[in-house]
Amino acid sequence: MKSILEANEAAALRKALINGELPDERGRFGPFGGRYVPETLVPAFERLEEGVKKHLHSPEFQAEFQQELREWVGRPTALSRAPRLSERWGTEVWLKREDLAHTGAHKINNAIGQALLAKRLGAERVIAETGAGQHGVASAAACARVGLPCSVYMGVVDIERQAPNVDRMHRLGAEVLPVETGDKTLRAAINEAMREWVSDPAGIYYLLGSAVGAHPYPYLVRELQSVIGTEARQQMLDLAGSLPDVAFACVGGGSNAIGLFYALLADDVELIGVEAGGTGDGLGQNAATLATGTAGVLQGCYSLILQNDDGQVQETHSISAGLDYSGVGPEHALLQAVGRVTYVTASDDEALEALEELCETEGILTALETAHAYAAAKRWSQEHPGKRILICNSGRGDKDMPTLTKYAARTRTHAAA
Amino acid sequence: MKSILEANEAAALRKALINGELPDERGRFGPFGGRYVPETLVPAFERLEEGVKKHLHSPEFQAEFQQELREWVGRPTALSRAPRLSERWGTEVWLKREDLAHTGAHKINNAIGQALLAKRLGAERVIAETGAGQHGVASAAACARVGLPCSVYMGVVDIERQAPNVDRMHRLGAEVLPVETGDKTLRAAINEAMREWVSDPAGIYYLLGSAVGAHPYPYLVRELQSVIGTEARQQMLDLAGSLPDVAFACVGGGSNAIGLFYALLADDVELIGVEAGGTGDGLGQNAATLATGTAGVLQGCYSLILQNDDGQVQETHSISAGLDYSGVGPEHALLQAVGRVTYVTASDDEALEALEELCETEGILTALETAHAYAAAKRWSQEHPGKRILICNSGRGDKDMPTLTKYAARTRTHAAA
Amino acid sequence: MQPHESISAAIEAAKAEGRTGLVPFFTAGYPEPAEFLNTLRAIAEVGDVVEIGVPFSDPMADGMTIQRSSFVAIQKGVTLKWIFDQLESIKGEIKIPIVFMSYLNPLLAFGFEALAQRALDTGVCGFIVPDLPFEESGEIRHALEQKGIGLIQLVTPATPAERLKLLARESRGFLYAVTITGITGGDSGLPADLAGYLDSVSEVSTLPVCAGFGIRSAEDIVNVGKHAAGAIVGSALVEVLEQGADPAIFLRQLR
Amino acid sequence: MQPHESISAAIEAAKAEGRTGLVPFFTAGYPEPAEFLNTLRAIAEVGDVVEIGVPFSDPMADGMTIQRSSFVAIQKGVTLKWIFDQLESIKGEIKIPIVFMSYLNPLLAFGFEALAQRALDTGVCGFIVPDLPFEESGEIRHALEQKGIGLIQLVTPATPAERLKLLARESRGFLYAVTITGITGGDSGLPADLAGYLDSVSEVSTLPVCAGFGIRSAEDIVNVGKHAAGAIVGSALVEVLEQGADPAIFLRQLR
């Protein structure tokens, strides 16, 4: 299985990507993607794929989904100008406000879409994994909304650093199942969810939270999240009068990023995904999968992963639980391979500083995950003054309070400064 | 000063209210309202009143305010149907989703409006009080957005029970000043803010958080919050095809309630405000000002207050910090006196149960304040089956986690039940 | 002589003696209700007018000292009615005019008519109501005036000139010149431009002007006395009472 | 005879003896890498085919026992290359066919061509890849087949009839019939409808069918043996090794 493309192949795949022709029938984005799952789950995946084909773009499902997005999630989310941040950066910044979506992040777009699908497919209960807890909260809320029981797997490391979200899941009626195995974070939680699913492939719907995993998840999640970019694109035209020069999104599994980028692929807009640079470049010090990973199969799909020479997946580090993942969605792997999207990193420290700067200048407390996008955008704007920048403000930072209070304010200057 | 109206007087005032003719030039809603402030603040109030007259309805201010509401606050907030709750209650429930506004409650409508005003009036810094912390967070965010320093007074009792919001205020660059005096809750925080204001009436802008206090605050806050009802009214017509039979809102100081009700005063819609019934009917066991209070002057205005025979204001109790206040906005006192709005109470226990029920049925974690409105609406719907109900979902419950985790789940049934 | 005129007369009399009129303030029943009358008697020996604070649950114009005294007094059962009853019990004994300092709500709860009558009956000549601006004072002023009781107006350094004139004209007993923009009990000293401010207030006032807020020492009184007829000493006196010291001794060294 | 044929032959041979083919599974290098070859030798004395687990960081089809053994082995330095090296060091000594159980990623990292070659060189006759459904297996199957190495397919109670036929046809060595819907290491017993399920699998398969997952006791093997040619014993054996007990003794009482 290869991961490096010939020039002509890359050009063809780039075109196919932009034309919306990927993934192909086998769930491939060029070499990436596919479906690597235990035999027990093969029929379940086939049913899911059938279900997606049948319902996802059907008028009935779309009517229901769009209504929930509008009336329950609160879409369209706002597009905010950021005048004081723009002034500081010497550029023009616009924010797509996914933090204003119900439960506080873009995750809900996917969660409610899949919950509606689960209901149509006759699932008896829903399981989900979560890292930052945002997808867990979103799943709990979406399942309550459609009336399905929900169990959420969450690593004990994440349970600690995202405590507010654990309480919220409980309140929303979900069962939170602590995962003590593996790296005790998102990756371990996905493994546990898969194990559970194997035990009842027919009764369980697995509500995966990012654009990762086996086909059709990367496709399904992208379709459900692409509302971000579709809205933002139109809002930029309406409010700013033109598309941005560049768009930034943080990349954990890659769902908010693909959600934003997908609608902009055909446009003359530079696209930059931002991974967690953690504390350094060494293996285990970051979660910079696209920047430093190699091709492999993890949790159902062929993509880039952080692994050693023996193919053992490595533990990662990021201050943000939602980016702390050794894999990445296969579509991003291809977007990088064909050169349509650039992926960079921002460190823990840069993210913390960016979070503070946004608080001070615009009164928006963003998620630590999202803060990585700001950090990279700030760096970029210093090299490209006067440009128009769009940033996906993927979620709010309330959940990060336990982590933030651990770190002293780094750049505390007064709000009025 | 009287508080009981003759029938013809009541009829005339009711008409004046509905026609938007109140408050009068002296800041009176019939007998209620006015401006009872230390002489030092009189010029500051006069400047404020002038400023409100000059700017509030000016095209420039309105353009700026509406843009901030749309692009930064995320308005219009959604109107959600609540199918599973409706089924349980045997009625048709619609929710006005102020919890989706930036920072998580309706408070931001007022905060950003006043922060813009403070800027125009040349204030050097902003002070605010807070009970639940929502107004403090909203003020901190709004001040950061406009670039003014912000200090928030908060009672130490509230600091404890709304800890998440304290952290958020800090993050947003505000100074949180613990109030150890008086009842150590909202009322004491207002007193402290007033004391601070007296020390620098020209440089400070006092950003009051509810439709209470001396003229022009009750008017100013109502005008800024009336966007809730204006939107909800139109959304009901668009989505439900008609206005609701009845609308509910919780009442602390009364800002979300007046915000919702104001646009519906002239309509054939029953309006019900819900106060905190606390643990019982005794003085000090609740915060049911309209239901059980008597007329008096507290913190700048003549309205109903909870007081003893000697005119000493009484401590209150509510599980929700935002309703835990001995006074209430003067417009509500009049709306009750003229019979246009009915005010009822919901107890701590009822609020907790209602909060859980909404979580389970609709996947919405509401604020404890807001939960009181649900509890009363549920009771009402049992007596009036099949009606169309609108509830102001004034805020989200994330901030209430410390309180909620103290109380065992009362009615825990499974989300799928 | 109307009751409120006896207030101005007392201040004028001090002035005639070449003294600055001394107006001690203390919270009724603080620190012990049982000591109220003795404290009052002791203070009345030295002061020219005495200002009795009616405790209130929400003293928003007051600093920590007076807040504290207010809460304690309320807790120990002090009410407006109790204060009147106490005064009635020694009727005629206090030879200097008595002024009540009260927030509006306790007065409202008592009822304005009843208030004026009881004030008249117990020798209370005037009221200072710190949360009642002139514009809202019509009803109570009317009720008090019926009995010749004065409603004392306050002016502050923030008061514009036009308004100063209005308040000076409408005050009774004396005109209360708040020396600082701030609450009671501050100890950051008197403001630098105090003289000019007090002169401008005295200029427009036909009534004697008494300065208050932040006056703590004999030196303060000397400074104030050059530009105002009287001086009000509040938090400093309350602190003396709090410590169980003799108020008369404290006041005498101010006089 | 191709390597993969030796696997089927071994199971058939047991059957011919009237026995159920015994396929012990253990994680390479667990609990101690130094014991790997001794353990292998002991197991090879009793088993008909031996299944060696290549440890992987993300064993998503495995229960707690095999997860634990995997993590420990990785921590102690066990890699695919190390396992091959160990086997090479005793080349020819192990008389029964060796099968590797490995998740796909370590194989991918090793490279499929190199993998097939080293397998051939070290007596590894087949591979079981629990996260590789048939549809994704083209490349590795092709590489293995070049060397006569078998890719063993798994079927489960959830596998539809059509697919069962496909997998039976495409498997090499034996057909792995997963007895339960679930992960390895369950101890809730074998399912009630096991007989019917295994019969239906055996019916479509020309290869011997080996049942695996949840087989822990001699009794289980008797039950399974009535409807399948072989039985795979995994977690139960790993637990024996974990306790430091003799695997041969444990296996002998199963046979």
Ligand SMILES: Cc1ncc(COP(=O)(O)O)c(C=O)c1O
């Ligand atoms: C706010 C927020 N942003 C981003 C992410 C990263 O996920 P993804 O890359 O799928 O958008 C998360 C994950 O939890 C998140 O909570």
Ligand SMILES: Cc1ncc(COP(=O)(O)O)c(C=O)c1O
């Ligand atoms: C969510 C929410 N609802 C309601 C209230 C009560 O305030 P008001 O009556 O002014 O709407 C508060 C006060 O903090 C609040 O946070």
